[in-house]
Amino acid sequence: MTRAQRAEVLxxxxxxxxxxxxxxxxxTCxxxxAALGPLTAKALSFVAGCTVAYTGNALGTYRHTQPRGMRPYAVFVAVNIAGALVQLLCLAVSHYGLGLTSQRADTVSGAGIGMALATVLRFWGTRTWVFRNEGGRVGSWTG
Incomplete structure (x- = not known):
């Protein structure tokens, strides 16, 4: 892995x-x-988390690219929703498909394996579809 690739991942x-x-x-708040319902609270916290991630990546990790307008943010949110679905799928397969129903199994499948797979998807989607130079992706990982 090159120095630029390490810096991007970090x-x-x-x-x-x-x-x-x-x-x-x-x-949590x-x-x-605030006593909001779980789905409302999660939807609001998800949007806030996406906004922090987008802003941090736009001003930090991918500051050398030129995303314009709302389209990159919308694509970023879509990539993050896809990541959330990967986490839910891992949890569903483990809990309902494999019958691993303990709290530990749910945590490992959803917050462990699911988070790892979702992070890979989010990294790839962010660098491929959101923050890219005019010619395509941010940088090359193929050699």
């Missing part, structure tokens, strides 16, 4: 952790003190 991961912390903190 930047993406750092922004992702900040977005995750934002999502979790806001969800909206469910607790």
């Amino acid at each position: 930047g993406f991961a750092t922004v992702g952790l900040l977005a995750y912390a934002t999502d979790l903190a806001l969800f 909206l469910r607790g003190p």
Whole structure:
């Protein structure tokens, strides 16, 4: 892995952790003190987390690209929704398909395996469809 590739992965991961912390903190506040329902709280915290991730990547990791208008943000949100669906699919397969119904199994499948697969999808989708130069992707990973 080249130095530029390491910097891209590290930047993406750092922004992702900040977005995750934002999502979790806001969800906790909206469910607790604000007393919102779980789906409303999660929808709002998800949008906030996506906004933090998009802004962090636009100003940091992919600052050398030129996303314009709302289209890149909309694509970014779509990529993140796809990642969330991957996490739900992993949880559903484990819980309902394989019969692994303990809290530990749910955590491993949804927040462990699902998060890892979703992060790979989000990284690829973000660099391929959201933050790219005029000629295509941000950089080459093929050699």
